[in-house]
Amino acid sequence: MLPPQTISLVLADDHPVVLHGVAGILRAQPDMNVLAACSDGSTAAQAIRQLVPEVAVLDVAMPRLNGLDILSSVVNDGGKTKVVFLTAVATDDQILAAIANGAKGILLKDAAPDSLVDCVRSVAAGKQWFPTDLVEAALRHDGGRRADPSPFLHKLTAREQQIVLLVAEGLSNKDIARRIDVTEGTIKIHLHNIYEKLEIPNRTSLTALALAYQHPLRG
Numbered sequence: 001m002l003p004p005q006t007i008s009l010v011l012a013d014d015h016p017v018v019l020h021g022v023a024g025i026l027r028a029q030p031d032m033n034v035l036a037a038c039s040d041g042s043t044a045a046q047a048i049r050q051l052v053p054e055v056a057v058l059d060v061a062m063p064r065l066n067g068l069d070i071l072s073s074v075v076n077d078g079g080k081t082k083v084v085f086l087t088a089v090a091t092d093d094q095i096l097a098a099i100a101n102g103a104k105g106i107l108l109k110d111a112a113p114d115s116l117v118d119c120v121r122s123v124a125a126g127k128q129w130f131p132t133d134l135v136e137a138a139l140r141h142d143g144g145r146r147a148d149p150s151p152f153l154h155k156l157t158a159r160e161q162q163i164v165l166l167v168a169e170g171l172s173n174k175d176i177a178r179r180i181d182v183t184e185g186t187i188k189i190h191l192h193n194i195y196e197k198l199e200i201p202n203r204t205s206l207t208a209l210a211l212a213y214q215h216p217l218r219g
Contacts, residue, residue: 012044041065102170105129
């Protein structure tokens with residue numbers, strides 16, 4: 001019998017040795033239940049739809065359907081599965097796209113096994129797991145700039161800071177509007193003002209910036 005509070009998982013990686021290793025690590029945890037271990041993206045997407053795991057641990061680059069495509073399908077379908085990317089190499093564009101589209105964690109394959117376990121548990125508990133160095137490097141290469149967080153905070157109103165945090169959680173404009181009881185049009189206006197104040201071009205850069213400074217933002 002499974003212990004209470006078991007975390008259900010679907011795994012996907014097109015490298016058999018990696019997939020076997022990850023599955024073995026997570027199956028060894030008394031609070032984790034691996035429902036499926038898939039060798040391609042299409043099979044993983046189908047498993048997520050049918051099994052609705054709490055967490056999906058996916059490689060970014062896979063045949064038939066990549067990890068970002070699976071993430072988009074989960075979000076568009078209104079799925080409850082939280083997506084973590086476990087990857088050997090992630091480009092800046094992939095990191096920012098993953099964050100902006102609602103991924104809950106990114107972990108490199110050279111991380112220690114304990115980090116993978118901690119990541120899954122944290123994400124299942126509603127937290128995010130993004131290595132700060134990866135996010136900040138991706139943001140800098142994307143044209144952002146690493147700055148002291150104080151000016152960043154002082155440029156935004158309390159309402160704007162609230163919206164930035166909700167964007168960083170992966171919420172859509174519609175969901176943010178519902179959460180703070182305003183219209184979707186009002187959210188668009190706030191976002192336009194935020195982009196101008198922070199001198200950033202889009203939602204992707206905003207999400208990465210918010211994650212880089214999420215501790216100062218959360219006070």
